[in-house]
Amino acid sequence: MSKLDKYRGIIPAFYACYDEEGNVSGERVQALTQHFIDKGVKGVYVNGSSGECIYQSVEERKLIIENVMAAAKGKLTVINHVACNNTKDSVELAKHSESVGVDAIASIPPIYFRLPEYSISAYWNAISNAAPNTDFVIYNIPQLAGTALTMSLFAEMMKNPRVIAVKNSSMPTQDIQMFKSAGLAAKDDFVVFNGPDEQFVAGRAIGADGGIGGTYGVMPELFLKLNELVEAGEKGKACELQYAINEIIYKMCSSRANMYAVAKEILRTNDNVNIGGVREPLENLQEADVVIAHEAAEMVKAAKERYLA
Numbered sequence: 052m053s054k055l056d057k058y059r060g061i062i063p064a065f066y067a068c069y070d071e072e073g074n075v076s077g078e079r080v081q082a083l084t085q086h087f088i089d090k091g092v093k094g095v096y097v098n099g100s101s102g103e104c105i106y107q108s109v110e111e112r113k114l115i116i117e118n119v120m121a122a123a124k125g126k127l128t129v130i131n132h133v134a135c136n137n138t139k140d141s142v143e144l145a146k147h148s149e150s151v152g153v154d155a156i157a158s159i160p161p162i163y164f165r166l167p168e169y170s171i172s173a174y175w176n177a178i179s180n181a182a183p184n185t186d187f188v189i190y191n192i193p194q195l196a197g198t199a200l201t202m203s204l205f206a207e208m209m210k211n212p213r214v215i216a217v218k219n220s221s222m223p224t225q226d227i228q229m230f231k232s233a234g235l236a237a238k239d240d241f242v243v244f245n246g247p248d249e250q251f252v253a254g255r256a257i258g259a260d261g262g263i264g265g266t267y268g269v270m271p272e273l274f275l276k277l278n279e280l281v282e283a284g285e286k287g288k289a290c291e292l293q294y295a296i297n298e299i300i301y302k303m304c305s306s307r308a309n310m311y312a313v314a315k316e317i318l319r320t321n322d323n324v325n326i327g328g329v330r331e332p333l334e335n336l337q338e339a340d341v342v343i344a345h346e347a348a349e350m351v352k353a354a355k356e357r358y359l360a
């Protein structure tokens with residue numbers, strides 16, 4: 052048993068939870084956390100892309116993680132994404148994360164200015180030094196952050212003993228293999244999370260230890276089953292379920308509204324969990340999008356009936 056086993060499995064990327072006025076709702080954060088505990092997932096990834104972190108203040112992000120921790124009570128592995136695009140605020144969130152007892156903090160590189168690698172490693176190490184007793188996860192999502200995790204930057208970060216994982220949301224699954232191999236060459240144990248939900252089976256096959264995903268939240272049971280099939284070596288069945296999941300994701304992405312608005316409507320419809328809409332400038336649902344969300348909700352139900360029986 053490795054001390055990193057708590058990160059191996061299905062970890063939904065936590066959605067932003069708002070009240071009817073669009074303010075962060077601590078009560079709804081707790082309700083969503085409880086929902087994930089009830090579903091039996093390994094953990095949650097809080098304040099990431101799915102958490103709409105770039106549209107939230109430092110105080111709101113503190114409120115969110117405090118409420119996740121209050122409801123999780125040790126029943127979930129909690130990873131808190133703390134990057135704010137400036138070192139000062141990110142450091143403040145890192146310190147606060149450690150004070151509330153998260154398992155790990157995570158960070159994307161700084162966005163907008165194309166910084167040299169020594170500035171990115173200095174940024175990540177400053178954040179990590181502010182939480183000296185907390186694991187650190189590098190979040191690689193070049194298509195959104197605009198900066199990719201190169202192998203030289205990765206090697207530099209491996210010198211930090213708290214760096215235990217990469218959450219890899221880049222599209223080439225080969226990146227997973229490269230980070231996994233280099234991570235294991237540098238350390239006794241190292242975790243890589245699959246990022247693109249549509250490639251979960253491929254990511255796991257090439258070395259990912261589990262996944263963190265933005266669509267797990269609307270169908271955690273299906274991803275738990277998918278992970279089980281992968282672990283059992285049932286390639287054919289795993290691919291069949293992956294294809295069914297992908298049809299659901301394509302449906303979710305076919306909406307004019309932002310995908311997270313669709314996800315929240317699916318949660319409301321299928322699970323009676325109401326966490327509001329999305330924050331502007333993300334698009335909320337119009338009538339045609341509600342139809343799409345309800346079709347996707349039906350697809351989730353049908354897939355559960357078919358694959359979980």
Ligand SMILES: CC(=O)N[C@@H]([C@@H](O)[C@H](O)[C@H](O)CO)[C@@H](O)CC(=O)C(=O)O
Nearest residue numbers: 064099100101220246247248263264265
């Ligand atoms: C580019 C992107 O948003 N990738 C998502 C995926 O889960 C993605 O939503 C999913 O594969 C659907 O395309 C995650 O990797 C992001 C994520 O987990 C997070 O930080 O919320």
